[in-house]
Amino acid sequence: MDAAPSTSFDEDIVLLDSNLKWFVVQEANIGKVHPLNKKRLYFGEFHHLYKELRLYPSRFFEYMRMEISTFDYIVSRIGENFNRNWKNCHCQPILLEEKLMLTLRYLSTGMSFRSLAYSFRMGKSTVRNIIREITKLLWESLYHTHMPVPSKNDFKRISEDFNKLWQDFKRISEDFNKLWQFPHCVGALDSKHIRIRCPSNSGSMFYKGFFSIVLQALVDAHYKFINIDVGGYGKQSDGETFKASPLYNKLMNGTLNLPENDALPESDIIMPYVFLADEAYQLMKHLLKPYSRSDLDVSSEYFNKQLMKHLLKPYSRSDLDVSSEYFNKRLSRARRTVECAFGIIRSKWQILDKPILTDVDHADKIVKAICVLHNVIIDREGMEHNRQNCESNMCTTQCNN
Numbered sequence: 001m002d003a004a005p006s007t008s009f010d011e012d013i014v015l016l017d018s019n020l021k022w023f024v025v026q027e028a029n030i031g032k033v034h035p036l037n038k039k040r041l042y043f044g045e046f047h048h049l050y051k052e053l054r055l056y057p058s059r060f061f062e063y064m065r066m067e068i069s070t071f072d073y074i075v076s077r078i079g080e081n082f083n084r085n086w087k088n089c090h091c092q093p094i095l096l097e098e099k100l101m102l103t104l105r106y107l108s109t110g111m112s113f114r115s116l117a118y119s120f121r122m123g124k125s126t127v128r129n130i131i132r133e134i135t136k137l138l139w140e141s142l143y144h145t146h147m148p149v150p151s152k153n154d155f156k157r158i159s160e161d162f163n164k165l166w167q168d169f170k171r172i173s174e175d176f177n178k179l180w181q182f183p184h185c186v187g188a189l190d191s192k193h194i195r196i197r198c199p200s201n202s203g204s205m206f207y208k209g210f211f212s213i214v215l216q217a218l219v220d221a222h223y224k225f226i227n228i229d230v231g232g233y234g235k236q237s238d239g240e241t242f243k244a245s246p247l248y249n250k251l252m253n254g255t256l257n258l259p260e261n262d263a264l265p266e267s268d269i270i271m272p273y274v275f276l277a278d279e280a281y282q283l284m285k286h287l288l289k290p291y292s293r294s295d296l297d298v299s300s301e302y303f304n305k306q307l308m309k310h311l312l313k314p315y316s317r318s319d320l321d322v323s324s325e326y327f328n329k330r331l332s333r334a335r336r337t338v339e340c341a342f343g344i345i346r347s348k349w350q351i352l353d354k355p356i357l358t359d360v361d362h363a364d365k366i367v368k369a370i371c372v373l374h375n376v377i378i379d380r381e382g383m384e385h386n387r388q389n390c391e392s393n394m395c396t397t398q399c400n401n
Contacts, residue, residue, distance in 0.1 A: 189218050
């Protein structure tokens with residue numbers, strides 16, 4: 001009869017002992033904070049610069065690479081999933097705005113964790129953990145709204161959602177026809193190599209002149225990312241990366257929900273809707289690439305045989321060259337949207353202009369965060385800031401052509 005109270009008392013003792021140990025550990029950790037970092041509230045970059053930056057919108061944009069309203073919007077969105085695990089022993093809790101500012105500074109400059117640690121008066125490991133946390137939150141909190149997955153399975157709950165996706169592809173096609181004079185195009189496809197530090201025990205899987213992972217992107221007429229796939233091995237070709245991606249699988253099994261074949265504008269010719277790519281990709285029903293010289297030789301022989309059956313004059317080499325060259329120019333002009341999108345993110349987020357000195361998993365999160373930030377900025381600010389601040393000469397030329 002007396003065993004139960006004794007057990008309860010013992011449990012209370014164990015619980016009290018564990019709590020005391022926790023507070024002792026916390027006190028020990030607080031004691032380990034470097035004297036420089038203890039003055040973060042007075043001299044840390046966020047605490048002496050953030051409020052003043054908000055008074056000058058142009059300087060805020062230069063620092064954060066976005067407008068104040070966009071920054072506040074992102075804070076509100078990721079705040080829904082942000083876990084504030086503050087304890088009463090945390091004398092200087094790190095605010096969400098401070099974490100986002102630190103992450104944006106890292107992405108926009110490519111500064112090392114050590115340099116950021118001195119600027120923001122934090123430990124190097126704290127900086128690393130914050131950037132890992134916020135880049136993950138950026139992707140998970142924003143991609144559903146600003147980069148929805150184009151799949152039937154994600155939109156089959158009600159017919160209105162299903163029709164919305166179909167209408168989105170139709171809208172993309174109309175934009176390509178209006179802005180780039182290429183009908184029935186629902187996206188431009190290409191890949192970009194992102195340089196990384198040599199992964200451990202990776203052999204040559206990530207090596208192609210330098211160690212890298214691959215960002216494959218499908219872009220609309222306004223330079224926004226429709227779909228991305230990050231993490232392909234650097235040694236792969238663009239075509240191999242595409243065949244290993246979920247986008248290719250959805251395209252092959254018919255779950256991508258592209259619009260049904262219909263007539264070209266001002267024509268009765270029925271054609272499928274297509275993605276545009278370069279010569280590195282395989283020609284498919286829904287993937288169009290430029291004519292190559294070998295394609296011209298085969299097509300000219302075929303067309304001439306058919307014409308000779310009806311005693312008609314065969315195509316000359318000059319006729320085929322002119323028409324194919326015109327087609328290639330039109331396709332290349334429309335496909336430049338994806339190259340320009342790559343140029344914009346490389347110019348704005350300069351972490352992409354140097355090797356990312358993290359593990360591969362963290363590098364994937366960084367690239368995904370940059371892509372979704374790119375879409376958020378275009379959705380809320382338009383393309384003007386991106387065009388004005390795209391310092392790459394190649395990208396500026398492509399955007400203006």
